[in-house]
Amino acid sequence: MKIAKVIVDVPAKDTDREFDYLIPESLLGWVEVGSRVGVPFGHRTVQGFVISIADHTNTTFKLKPIGELLDLVPPLSPDLIELAGWMSKRYASNRILTLQAMIPTALKGKAKRYISVNSETQEQSAAESTKSKDSSVPRSIHKTDSVLFDLPEDNETFKVKNEIIRYVRSKEQVTLDHLGKRYPEDADLIKELLRTGVLQENQSIKDKLQKKTLRSIDLAVSLEEAEAALADFPAKGKRQKEVLSYLIEMSSFLPMALKEVLSGLQVSAGTVKGLEDKGLVVLEDVEVFRDPYKGRHFTPTQPLPLTLEQQAVYQKIVEKLDERKQGVFLLHGVTGSGKTEVYLQTIQRAIEQDRQAIVLVPEISLTPQMVERFKGRFGDQVAVMHSRLSGGERYDEWRKIREGKAKVAVGARSAVFAPFEHLGLIIIDEEHETSYKQEETPKYHARDVAVERARQQGAVVILGSATPSMESYYAARSQSNDEFAPVLLEMPTRALGNELPVVHIVDMREELKDGNRSMFSRALHKGIAERIEKGEQTVLLLNRRGYSTFVMCRSCGYVATCPECDISLTYHQRSNNMRCHYCGYAEVVPEVCPDCGSEHIRYFGTGTQRVEEELAKLFPGVRVIRMDVDTTTEKGSHEKLLKAFREKKADILLGTQMVAKGLDFPDVTLVGVITADSALNLPDFRAAEKTFQLLTQVAGRAGRHQLPGEVFVQSYTPEHYSIVHASKHDFNHFIREELKHRKILQYPPYCRLILVTFSHEQLPLLVRAAENYTRMLKEQAGKRGQLGSLDKFSADALDVLGPVASPMARLKNRYRFQCMVKWRGDIDATGLVRDIARQMEQDFQGKDLLISIDVDPQMLM
Numbered sequence: 001m002k003i004a005k006v007i008v009d010v011p012a013k014d015t016d017r018e019f020d021y022l023i024p025e026s027l028l029g030w031v032e033v034g035s036r037v038g039v040p041f042g043h044r045t046v047q048g049f050v051i052s053i054a055d056h057t058n059t060t061f062k063l064k065p066i067g068e069l070l071d072l073v074p075p076l077s078p079d080l081i082e083l084a085g086w087m088s089k090r091y092a093s094n095r096i097l098t099l100q101a102m103i104p105t106a107l108k109g110k111a112k113r114y115i116s117v118n119s120e121t122q123e124q125s126a127a128e129s130t131k132s133k134d135s136s137v138p139r140s141i142h143k144t145d146s147v148l149f150d151l152p153e154d155n156e157t158f159k160v161k162n163e164i165i166r167y168v169r170s171k172e173q174v175t176l177d178h179l180g181k182r183y184p185e186d187a188d189l190i191k192e193l194l195r196t197g198v199l200q201e202n203q204s205i206k207d208k209l210q211k212k213t214l215r216s217i218d219l220a221v222s223l224e225e226a227e228a229a230l231a232d233f234p235a236k237g238k239r240q241k242e243v244l245s246y247l248i249e250m251s252s253f254l255p256m257a258l259k260e261v262l263s264g265l266q267v268s269a270g271t272v273k274g275l276e277d278k279g280l281v282v283l284e285d286v287e288v289f290r291d292p293y294k295g296r297h298f299t300p301t302q303p304l305p306l307t308l309e310q311q312a313v314y315q316k317i318v319e320k321l322d323e324r325k326q327g328v329f330l331l332h333g334v335t336g337s338g339k340t341e342v343y344l345q346t347i348q349r350a351i352e353q354d355r356q357a358i359v360l361v362p363e364i365s366l367t368p369q370m371v372e373r374f375k376g377r378f379g380d381q382v383a384v385m386h387s388r389l390s391g392g393e394r395y396d397e398w399r400k401i402r403e404g405k406a407k408v409a410v411g412a413r414s415a416v417f418a419p420f421e422h423l424g425l426i427i428i429d430e431e432h433e434t435s436y437k438q439e440e441t442p443k444y445h446a447r448d449v450a451v452e453r454a455r456q457q458g459a460v461v462i463l464g465s466a467t468p469s470m471e472s473y474y475a476a477r478s479q480s481n482d483e484f485a486p487v488l489l490e491m492p493t494r495a496l497g498n499e500l501p502v503v504h505i506v507d508m509r510e511e512l513k514d515g516n517r518s519m520f521s522r523a524l525h526k527g528i529a530e531r532i533e534k535g536e537q538t539v540l541l542l543n544r545r546g547y548s549t550f551v552m553c554r555s556c557g558y559v560a561t562c563p564e565c566d567i568s569l570t571y572h573q574r575s576n577n578m579r580c581h582y583c584g585y586a587e588v589v590p591e592v593c594p595d596c597g598s599e600h601i602r603y604f605g606t607g608t609q610r611v612e613e614e615l616a617k618l619f620p621g622v623r624v625i626r627m628d629v630d631t632t633t634e635k636g637s638h639e640k641l642l643k644a645f646r647e648k649k650a651d652i653l654l655g656t657q658m659v660a661k662g663l664d665f666p667d668v669t670l671v672g673v674i675t676a677d678s679a680l681n682l683p684d685f686r687a688a689e690k691t692f693q694l695l696t697q698v699a700g701r702a703g704r705h706q707l708p709g710e711v712f713v714q715s716y717t718p719e720h721y722s723i724v725h726a727s728k729h730d731f732n733h734f735i736r737e738e739l740k741h742r743k744i745l746q747y748p749p750y751c752r753l754i755l756v757t758f759s760h761e762q763l764p765l766l767v768r769a770a771e772n773y774t775r776m777l778k779e780q781a782g783k784r785g786q787l788g789s790l791d792k793f794s795a796d797a798l799d800v801l802g803p804v805a806s807p808m809a810r811l812k813n814r815y816r817f818q819c820m821v822k823w824r825g826d827i828d829a830t831g832l833v834r835d836i837a838r839q840m841e842q843d844f845q846g847k848d849l850l851i852s853i854d855v856d857p858q859m860l861m
């Protein structure tokens with residue numbers, strides 16, 4: 001009797017455990033660790049994952065059998081199952097949600113799957129056998145029948161394989177179930193055919209794969225013809241002429257959404273219809289979801305001879321790869337130092353060892369430029385996984401990996417789960433990026449998952465950045481008792497030998513004093529004007545993240561902060577006060593600056609749109625591309641905008657932090673940061689770190705090629721150490737100072753955090769629950785002798801701040817409160833926090849209290 005231990009898809013506390021099911025005779029040999037199955041649960045059938053197989057059960061009930069097997073090849077491998085167990089524990093998350101996070105959405109639904117013969121492999125294997133097999137073996141004449149027909153039929157295995165293939169081909173759509181039943185004895189053969197890709201699983205997920213279209217407008221004639229038509233446009237058609245001229249101007253973005261043109265120019269559909277009647281434009285429904293890489297040609301690249309710095313780093317990594325043991329490296333290389341080339345060549349080595357590699361990049365920098373560098377070197381062996389692919393596209397890429405056709409997976413956070421069987425290398429580019437932390441359950445950090453996965457598989461991890469996170473750098477430097485603390489590798493100069501750009505800090509208080517109330521300082525204004533004249537390009541950064549605003553004095557730069565937590569107080573319009581989001585401290589907004597007495601004190605925040613308007617006023621006729629959440633919602637728009645900028649269709653690229661990363665444009669010689677303060681004053685203990693990173697990254701966009709670069713950073717607090725050190729490209733001094741602050745206030749890396757958020761529809765009940773929780777947590781920790789403030793140098797300690805109202809105090813009709821747990825040492829803080837949460841949820845059962853736990857949170861707002 002074989003028993004499968006199954007985690008079922010019923011995300012609730014009391015179902016978050018293993019359930020035993022009998023493996024029925026017909027599925028013996030098919031159900032494996034990692035299989036997805038349908039099992040009876042109460043009165044219904046639910047999905048589940050097999051996490052282990054045993055010979056006996058401890059249950060006294062009569063076991064129910066597994067109902068069906070959902071995939072012939074298990075979507076998860078045993079090592080991923082193990083990883084999921086580790087994740088649930090570390091992040092206090094439901095096991096089913098953790099397992100589901102590892103597979104593409106397409107596999108989560110009730111998709112209908114069937115088997116077919118893979119037409120590609122069909123020809124391939126036929127060709128291969130032609131090459132290798134001895135000529136006396138008869139070959140089939142019919143191409144369709146050619147698979148494996150070259151193999152001697154006296155071999156029983158091949159006979160059966162051929163029969164299975166013939167059978168599948170004879171049917172339109174054979175379901176998995178059907179095939180399994182028909183060949184009950186030959187599970188292994190079918191599996192092998194699937195694994196080698198001779199047979200493939202297809203699925204029809206109707207709702208997910210439906211194509212979406214968008215009503216779009218395009219020129220119906222060539223650009224020249226359109227320009228000619230514009231020149232002698234009848235005087236009556238002023239509106240039509242406007243539209244035509246706009247389309248000509250935007251020609252590199254065509255086709256574009258019709259509604260964008262209508263609302264942008266404030267014209268009616270009739271006007272556009274007029275142009276259509278004249279045969280100048282066409283309206284059509286354009287498919288919105290398209291494979292962004294389909295049909296694209298990637299120019300093949302060859303490995304570059306490495307610079308001395310690259311060579312030294314490469315050597316160290318390869319030595320570790322050759323040992324086939326876990327190794328973690330922190331590659332600290334300045335912007336333009338050629339980290340990517342190091343990635344490419346170490347991947348090459350992993351491939352030569354017959355192992356595979358994962359490259360994680362932040363979603364936002366997963367641009368074609370980035371993809372191109374990997375596809376250019378490794379061609380079709382690269383699978384790309386990111387959220388902008390449609391469900392079907394993502395499933396296809398995933399399958400390429402599962403079937404062993406891809407050797408390199410490039411993707412955002414979740415690509416860390418790419419189902420490779422012999423993983424050699426995991427690279428995390430821009431390792432300091434907060435987007436590696438998933439904000440929904442399971443709230444995992446891809447960096448930590450990568451390190452754990454590498455431990456399991458004896459693989460190497462490279463954490464690359466020009467501005468490593470405090471956590472990674474501190475771990476590398478202290479080489480603590482943690483045996484997996486990363487080894488620090490440094491590349492302090494640019495690969496092409498050019499200098500890092502000169503960074504000027506502009507004191508905006510001085511501007512105000514001299515009567516300049518504009519958001520552009522005189523220096524930046526002049527810089528932009530010069531670039532426009534010379535035909536060079538400018539990147540302008542306006543960091544405006546989230547909804548948070550703070551109160552600042554424009555005369556002296558004073559910002560109200562919490563006396564306890566040293567983070568900026570957040571302005572609340574409704575109550576006209578300012579609050580601390582860590583501990584709950586509040587005060588009213590002062591009328592005059594407490595520091596200098598000026599009246600120029602108020603809440604602060606500017607949008608990109610306002611900057612754009614101001615640019616148009618200051619530089620008539622200037623061509624600006626604005627890149628922010630509003631202009632990049634549509635798929636591919638991000639890329640289109642960057643392409644246009646690269647082709648020099650604009651003088652200025654203006655945007656939020658998306659313009660800061662990974663761009664490599666030769667003609668960008670000026671970078672301006674409109675106000676560094678909006679990053680510096682986020683209510684987050686990482687604000688200074690984020691500011692330093694952002695300034696360093698964006699400065700790194702200037703002067704990367706022949707032309708030298710120049711950077712202007714505008715600020716009301718120009719003496720702040722994050723700004724001063726960023727302007728000198730001085731990571732070491734910055735980190736020293738930042739660590740000092742962290743140590744005094746006891747923030748990571750000197751302790752770890754857990755954010756616990758409570759939500760409920762009724763406020764009084766919620767407050768009571770949050771208070772109870774905090775009290776219970778303190779009591780429990782006290783009992784264990786762990787409660788204590790962290791500044792008393794105890795090795796093991798736990799402290800609780802709050803509860804306070806969350807920054808987003810109400811969401812979807814639910815009130816939210818939170819408390820922050822700071823802890824350090826060998827104690828199982830996560831377990832404690834989780835156990836009390838479960839206990840409380842149980843006590844409040846039916847009252848709909850939700851408690852969410854975020855271990856090592858990145859977003860504290």
Ligand SMILES: Nc1ncnc2c1ncn2[C@@H]1O[C@H](COP(=O)(O)OP(=O)(O)OP(=O)(O)O)[C@@H](O)[C@H]1O
Nearest residue numbers: 304305306307335336337338339340341495662700
């Ligand atoms: N060994 C080399 N020989 C010649 N050129 C190189 C070499 N290595 C890198 N380069 C070039 O140097 C430039 C910068 O390299 P790359 O973009 O990889 O730097 P990076 O460290 O990833 O920078 P960033 O952190 O700013 O993204 C690129 O144009 C790249 O082609």
Ligand SMILES: [Zn+2]
Nearest residue numbers: 553556593596
């Ligand atoms: Zn002031």
Ligand SMILES: [Zn+2]
Nearest residue numbers: 562565580583
């Ligand atoms: Zn506080």
